[in-house]
Amino acid sequence: xxxxxxxxxxxxxxxxxxxxxxxxxxxxxxxxxxxxxxxxxxxxxxxxxxxxxxxxxxxxxxxxxxxxxxxxxxxxxxxxxxxxxxxxxxxxxxxxxxxxxxxxxxxxxxxxxxxxxxxxxxxxxxxxxxxxxxxxxxxxxxxxxxxxxxxxxxxxxxxxxxxxxxxxxxxxxxxxxxxxxxxxxxxxxxxxxxxxxxxxxxxxxxxxxxxxxxxxxxxxxxxxxxxxxxxxxxxxxxxxxxxxxxxxxxxxxxxxxxxxxxxxxxxxxxxxxxxxxxxxxxxxxxxxxxxxxxxxxxxxxxxxxxxxxxxxxxxxxxxxxxxxxxxxxxxxxxxxxxxxxxxxxxxxxxxxxxxxxxxxxxxxxxxxxxxxxxxxxxxxxxxxxxxxxxxxxxxxxxx
Numbered sequence: 001x002x003x004x005x006x007x008x009x010x011x012x013x014x015x016x017x018x019x020x021x022x023x024x025x026x027x028x029x030x031x032x033x034x035x036x037x038x039x040x041x042x043x044x045x046x047x048x049x050x051x052x053x054x055x056x057x058x059x060x061x062x063x064x065x066x067x068x069x070x071x072x073x074x075x076x077x078x079x080x081x082x083x084x085x086x087x088x089x090x091x092x093x094x095x096x097x098x099x100x101x102x103x104x105x106x107x108x109x110x111x112x113x114x115x116x117x118x119x120x121x122x123x124x125x126x127x128x129x130x131x132x133x134x135x136x137x138x139x140x141x142x143x144x145x146x147x148x149x150x151x152x153x154x155x156x157x158x159x160x161x162x163x164x165x166x167x168x169x170x171x172x173x174x175x176x177x178x179x180x181x182x183x184x185x186x187x188x189x190x191x192x193x194x195x196x197x198x199x200x201x202x203x204x205x206x207x208x209x210x211x212x213x214x215x216x217x218x219x220x221x222x223x224x225x226x227x228x229x230x231x232x233x234x235x236x237x238x239x240x241x242x243x244x245x246x247x248x249x250x251x252x253x254x255x256x257x258x259x260x261x262x263x264x265x266x267x268x269x270x271x272x273x274x275x276x277x278x279x280x281x282x283x284x285x286x287x288x289x290x291x292x293x294x295x296x297x298x299x300x301x302x303x304x305x306x307x308x309x310x311x312x313x314x315x316x317x318x319x320x321x322x323x324x325x326x327x328x329x330x331x332x333x334x335x336x337x338x339x340x341x342x343x344x345x346x347x348x349x350x351x352x353x354x355x356x357x358x359x360x361x362x363x364x365x366x367x368x369x370x371x372x373x374x375x376x377x378x379x380x381x382x383x384x385x386x387x388x389x390x391x392x393x394x395x396x397x398x399x
Contacts, residue, residue: 011129015138017188018122019145020180021085025115026149026260027156028092028173032057032108033235034157034256035166037249040240042166049101051360055353056105058232060112061119062349065342068117077128078190080121085177085184087114093174096167116349120342123325127337133275139326140271140319147263147318150235154257157239158250207336208343212395217340219390220328224348226383227321230294230376233355234259234313241359241369242306251303255310262311266319271326279327280391286320287384291377298373320387331394 032039032054040050064084071080091111098104122142130138153169160168208217238259239252247255266286273282290313297309328344329337362372 013187014129018125018142022143022145023149024177026146027153030150030153030235031169031173034153034239034253035169036240037243038161038166045101047360047364051357053101053105055357057108057112058349058353060109061116062346064113064116065119065345065349068120068342070339077121077125078188082184084114084118089174089177092170095170119345120338123341124338136274136323136326137271140267140322143322144264144267147260151257151260154253158253207333216331216390216394219386220344221347222386223383224344225351226379228348229351229355230379231317232352233359237359244369245301247303255306258307258311259314262314263318266315267322270319270323274323283320283391284388286316287380290316291380294373294376298370
């Protein structure tokens, strides 16, 4: 166990604020999925239109992640995070007044830009405040706020959507980030450590592909792309897929809660294992275990097995994904880690756009919930192969 970093109380406050930001992001991302069974018929969306709307949010995440990763190496974390939180809060709130697929897609795209910009900045903050032997668990602890927020969204949906309508979850998801802004302004210290030393900052292409990092960079992009394809398909469509099994909206919300609750536990467990054992074994083993969980979920038709398997899918999927947020930056020079993380997240968001679109297409072709789940198994196994190559070939770049 390493020594606590300097100014540990300040680091604890910063980590807590970042956890809350991640929690609100998870609430917002999950909100569209748990609201979908009511939102889709209320706005008269076809499955294809719903897939486009879900994909619009992911497209915003791509733009936000790439620009946020670039800015994270060049400006203070605090103003960038506050800007990102304000944007996703404002346009999540605007979703309340959406009247059709065009306005809904626009608001989800703009909210996504804020969400995407925050993520590589949160990784940079975690690497700054964590001791070297706790980097992965610090990152996963912070990002476990996202599935925790998703679980809260599922609980909110189960308790309030039937009574107050689909608008209520976006009202809550928009107001809370805006309320957090003055708290951030008062309590979060700024950090410009990564912005220093611009004279010897490596160029973007050199940082990503130079010194033998070409294969690691490509494998990280493939891993993120395929993993996020599965993740956002499940985040957006899991409640509807479970409801289509005849388990109703409550069963769908329960599956979403189980998925997110399992994700929180997976973040903590796999993050600790990566710090203790290194990234290879824990991350590589998570992918075949995830494939088995999805295979079982495809065939499950009663509530208890669905809940257990959804929880296991979240455990392995988010445990591996968020551990990678802490692992991948260490393969790159310190002054380019924001760019490297942002580029990986942006590449992953291309997959996240494809996930909801794929689900909408498969359902429109009559595949059904079991067929959609089965279609994800080879995708997961391919992501596992890319993750294996990346973690075996990756080398720590130093600080």
